[in-house]
Amino acid sequence: MLNEAGPYRFGTQIVSRDVALALKTIGYEEPTRIQSDCIGPLLAGNDVVGQAHTGTGKTAAFGIPLVEQADPSQVFIQGLILVPTRELAMQVRDELVRLAQFRRLGVVACYGGQPISKQIAALKRRTHIVVGTPGRVLDHLGKGTLRLETVRTVVLDEADEMLDVGFLPDIERILSRTPRNRQTALFCATMPSLIRRIVGRHMRSPVWIRIGSEIETSPDVRQVYIEVLEQDRVRAFVRLLKTQVSGGKVLMFRRTKAGVDNLAQALQRQGIAAAGIHGGLVQSERNAAMRSFHAGELKVLVATNLAARGLDIPQVSHVVNYDMPQNLEEYVHRIGRTARMGRDGTAITFVTEWDFPMLDLLQDSLAGELKQETLPL
Template sequence: MPIIRGNDVIAQAQSGTGKTATFSISALQKIDTNLKACQALIVAPTRELAQQIQKVVVAIGDFMNINCHACIGGTAVRDDMNALREGPQVVVGTPGRIHDMIQRRVLRTDQMKLFILDEADEMLSRGFTEQIYDIFQLLPQSTQVNLLSATMPQDVLEVTTKFMRDPVRILVKKQELTLEGIKQFYIAVEKEEWKLDTLSDLYETVTITQAVIFCNTRRKVDWLTDKLTARDFTVSAMHGDMEQGQRDVIMKEFRSGSSRVLIATDLLARGIDVQQVSLVINYDLPANRENYIHRIGRGGRFGRKGVAINFVTADDVRMMREIEQFYSTQIEEMPMNVAGKCPSQVYLRSRPYMLIAQQISSKQPHLYTSRCGLRLQLPITVQG
């Protein structure tokens, strides 16, 4: 394995195929258990992902006497300082808090052997870039650098030349990035305001183990949560404006299964592993192609089956076509007999008023029957 051999590595793999376990094992192989100092630093874009990685490292290193600390924002700075002074061999954290701890000189870097960026494309293409560069400048020159993600755009690969030494590249062809176990569908919706009724009918029609509904903004997450709650649907919501304690409670409830439907921004799209998720709904199509793969990858974890449903307005057609073309995949119109196409975790109950797209013929517009009995004719033709 290139990481164990000491090479800088850029590694890419589909969502839910074990990247976290792979780099955790590699990091632990390089640790001197007798040395009470940070030897491996793992940086992730979100607090939830950092906490998840810490749990994986602790579980794998259970019999190695390894100390791993999660250093994330939203928690007490003094607690981090006290934990870091004890010399954990592995530190996992978010860029802001990691940088702060290094600046305060409580996170020492002189014994650092390994620097790992998880979800590297997110870290190097968004607002984290400057903090990542600052952290890197404070590491020993001998530190091995490893980047991992399900998506690795060309512009990110070009950035890596600034701080990596002849890295070994393990990349996946873009047409192989979509997970075979995830069936992808779209529902054509003429107007944005009709999405809520569409989702309500879908919610009443599909019995699921667990689902994630993605929106593009925090405001939309709050709005949709309020609207569904007002219609007596039980949902949870999570986004970056929430306090860390609240986010922890929501994630704990969702992982345990006591909460079955979670509405979220792309905060939850990266790396979060809840293996019972069988359905992903894109209430809004993501603004970029990379986030689409990360979103639908919340279902179908570790070879399980899953379903992704995309709500598509006329304005979304071009983006959906770009996604299909870029990943050489096909997003099918959601059929009336969707139950026969879904995995065993997703069940469809017959409802006469479902807002499911029904194409009468290739030359005719789409027709819907709404929950209130209205026949809605859509002027857009989404298929080819």
Template sequence: MSTFDTLGLKPDLMTALKDAGLKTPTPIQTKAIPLALQGQDVLGLAQTGTGKTLAFGLPLVSHLLDAPERPAARTAKSLILAPTRELVNQIADNLRMLTSKTKLRVTTVVGGQSINKQIHQLLKGTDILVATPGRLIDLMDRKAVDLRTVKHLVLDEADQMLDMGFIHALRRIAPKLGTPRQTMLFSATMPKPMEELSRAYLTNPAKVQVSPPGKAADKITQSVHHLAGKAEKAAKLREILSADPDALTLVFARTKHGAEKLMKGLVADGFNAASIHGNKSQGQRDRAIKAFRDGEITVLVATDVAARGIDIPGVAYVINHDLPEVPDSYVHRIGRTARAGREGEAIAFCAPDEADLLRQIEKLMKIEIPVASGTAPKDPVARKPQQRGQGRGKGQGRPAGNAAAKPNGNRRRRNRSRKAA
């Protein structure tokens, strides 16, 4: 088994990893870091929860330590683009852990926060700029940031950026960056548009893949409940939550209104719940995630705004109250559990009008999700129900609760998903 000592990292980085209690790299880190340290462009494919942030963060910081000159005002030496505010903050937290013993500066810019404050922060220049594409373009339009000095570009969760329509923003941003530069693109899935993206922005990239695209983490136990409609969903959700009330559970809804209504109903029924979605301010979202991380709340109801922005190892269950319209999103949702080598459980509810969405998900993942209860509509032979506790240790299963392949290219459907978040 390899260790970080064998990857050729600098002493400052080894100290930061030791202080964080990190000794053994994940497979994506083992494969990607040496290539990125050599300056190669990297195309990294790995499921969520496998340590992609450090896979690009460690070599990026290493390169910046080799170029110690301070950045000029309003400039950045490296740029990381991510699709959501939560993911930007998560990446920045990891990078600040790595740079805590150095003079490197990490700056974030996201929507939902004061742009004037961000303009002021950029006046000093920064070594690492972590941004959502939309807010970065706002700052570019105001001439608050000069990207010509960027020599390292990272596109994280690039497939979601495509789903959310950020390709147009990327086409505006990329020509403003410095050349030559190193580009690293990381993703959990590899739809055809991703291949086109990699050809456009990467030069002879080294491809690193540690699991088939669309595959969930091995330690996730999956199941599906076939239900008649919304009323049955509500009852089943409360039944599952009541069976293990202290476990951290992430519940996904399709729309902002639906998430808020679902959360309020759970609170009214005595559950310790909060919600995050696109109608919440950044402060509200940050506070809800912190409370969830700290165990102050045990149920977090979210739209896909949280599918890739929550890195909380303690999430025991992910419940898909509503199946996503984009199959890839299912993989990212359930990737919020079983993180950092832990076990987790993913439970899906499927109403009759969601049967086709379930089929698309199963086609993408090349599996048949075990049935916990009910029968699939128009399915002549009901699949065998999953046994309670299947895939989990004794006493860890929940009563009743244990028991995309081509991506959706429909622009209208992608737009609906983006609006829902």
């Protein structure tokens, strides 16, 4: 329990006793930079655009103000959070439940791959905050099982990823169903032109907050590349696994769903506990893979960029770019899955004969952080 009589603080920001107790229970002692910069403006009612990479604590940056401002005694939907993937919807929902554990707020996640009847039943209960993917939120709006006229705050989380997969029309349809005087917060890692279109059309004089630059990487990530023939990448990884990767977990990236499946099967044939995750799998398959990876039953998780976006796996020791990232931002996002919350990590990029132009771009941009290594004998 909290000993002090108050006021209760998270960093320099005063929070309620209920939220302070939740933060203490969770183990949050000091805010991250994105939290320090966002919580105050959001509590003051400002619209906010926050640009920060994965692993910086942005869920709590908008979650703490959302939980603080929601009124438990008013049993209607007060907050809406839109996210690009099912996994991220579940992750954000779980974080908000933890933050609201002493506030008696109902938080419901709405996403595809789960029977909509379960979500309809949940929405009929005590619901104050909804977290959802755009497609499933529109399904509920069409059925009349979700109403947004009472929403006070909308959060667009990982907005750049939602735009990348074509969710802009869906997002705008959803926003049109919310009050014009709502508060809007938008979080992204990159700043494509479509983001500025959303800001211009749907936000009111937002506070802009940028944590780091688009090419900034964590100093806790050891970045290396290994030149390898395209057809030798599986053999090269198996060798790395035997010589360099001991007790940690490995997240490998491929560009396509078929590539994920093929690589996971190739690793399994080598006796490696591996599984793949991508948007083409049914929800039960994705959940089973994640449970096994969390439990340590799997050594390697192979994923597409989008599937990995919502994964909450703090113990990833190695990220392996089996396929070369297609741009600098993608590289930074991928390697940001390791060395999270103060841990060290290693990012290994395989460079085939086709990848040298992209390698040159990465080396020019990363100022010597990406170093060559040879495959262990």
